[in-house]
Amino acid sequence: MRVLVTGAAGFIGSALSARLLARGDQVLGFDNLNDYYDPSLKQARLARLSPQPGFTFVKASLEDRSALQGAFSGFKPQRVVNLAAQAGVRYSLENPHAYIDSNIVGFTNILEACRHGGVEHLVYASSSSVYGANRKLPFSVQDPVDHPVSLYAATKKANELMAHIYSHLFALPTTGLRFFTVYGPWGRPDMALFLFTRKILAGEPIEVFNHGKHTRDFTYVDDIVEGVIRTLDRVPGPDPRFDALKPNAASSSAPYRVYNIGNHQPVELSRYIEVIESCVGRKAEKILLPLQPGDVPDTCADVEELARDTGYAPATSVEQGVARFVDWYRDYYRV
Numbered sequence: 001m002r003v004l005v006t007g008a009a010g011f012i013g014s015a016l017s018a019r020l021l022a023r024g025d026q027v028l029g030f031d032n033l034n035d036y037y038d039p040s041l042k043q044a045r046l047a048r049l050s051p052q053p054g055f056t057f058v059k060a061s062l063e064d065r066s067a068l069q070g071a072f073s074g075f076k077p078q079r080v081v082n083l084a085a086q087a088g089v090r091y092s093l094e095n096p097h098a099y100i101d102s103n104i105v106g107f108t109n110i111l112e113a114c115r116h117g118g119v120e121h122l123v124y125a126s127s128s129s130v131y132g133a134n135r136k137l138p139f140s141v142q143d144p145v146d147h148p149v150s151l152y153a154a155t156k157k158a159n160e161l162m163a164h165i166y167s168h169l170f171a172l173p174t175t176g177l178r179f180f181t182v183y184g185p186w187g188r189p190d191m192a193l194f195l196f197t198r199k200i201l202a203g204e205p206i207e208v209f210n211h212g213k214h215t216r217d218f219t220y221v222d223d224i225v226e227g228v229i230r231t232l233d234r235v236p237g238p239d240p241r242f243d244a245l246k247p248n249a250a251s252s253s254a255p256y257r258v259y260n261i262g263n264h265q266p267v268e269l270s271r272y273i274e275v276i277e278s279c280v281g282r283k284a285e286k287i288l289l290p291l292q293p294g295d296v297p298d299t300c301a302d303v304e305e306l307a308r309d310t311g312y313a314p315a316t317s318v319e320q321g322v323a324r325f326v327d328w329y330r331d332y333y334r335v
Helices: 011-022 039-049 065-075 096-117 151-170 192-202 221-232 269-280 304-310 318-333
Strands: 002-006 026-031 055-059 079-082 121-127 174-179 206-209 256-261 286-289
Touching (some): 011 039, 026 039, 065 096, 096 151, 121 151, 151 174, 151 256, 192 269, 206 269, 221 304, 256 304
Parallel strands (some): 002 079, 079 121
16 A cells, blocks of 8 residues: 555654555655654654665655645555654643644644545544543543643544544544553653663663652553554444444544554553663662643553454563663663
8 A cells, every 4th residue: 555654753653654664565754853852863763764665755744735735646645644743741831832733733734635635544643641631440432531631632632523524524534543652662752761761871860750650551662553554454434333312432423433552551650660670770769759730640541442443452561662672772872
């Protein structure tokens, strides 16, 4: 297939692109290589993809409507995976306009390009952040998500609503994936695993929010990519069981689906740090802090629907995944 992947120089996007290329798909990567974190890491991810036959790349932002339309008209993708976004909960408190530009304006441009480009299926990144103030665990796609606690989360909820409009009005098949704390080799430097590993190895103290007591459904990147591909290959149709009198939040009478994609095995942050310490071979000096504004205390994914529809079955333990990350980090940074 011809698959356009936005955010192709990103953590998940580069890993997904590599898997698609390995199975023989043609991939057009689209990324603006912004400086939200070290662009050299993005360039290094991209360098692993660029020599491969079947891969081409466009450097541009989702907000650049003409560049996006040019990519669609030139490549004519059959399917699209939209992973490009302004990420990060905490940064949304500092720079809200970046989230509106990329996650709202940019996503509108994606939807319009898919609509007019005859795309067979749009898969897009949502986030576990949409559950916001919800405290019932595990989080289910059947649960209401009307109380986000960060602008980032609000933009992801908005993406789901916008996708439904295009599925309903224009019969564009769309699938939203609510990612739960993705980690692994080539990960983002602003995420806990990268930050903690770097600082522990450097002998610097780490900031541990909520005194390490909150839990996260840490999900290894290879498991995430497997789920994305399984979803991409399954084009949704209208849900024959959908009842407008008792609506299902995760499906529709339109070709629309939303799934959780996580490990379904939440781990307390303090335990996560212990695993990192074991892999690094050094104890962390901890600065214990309260929960950050915009963060949620706990996450846990109910992945029943994704498993039922695609056979998704995450298989990587935190111990395995963290060890692989630390090995990659030591090799990449030669420490």
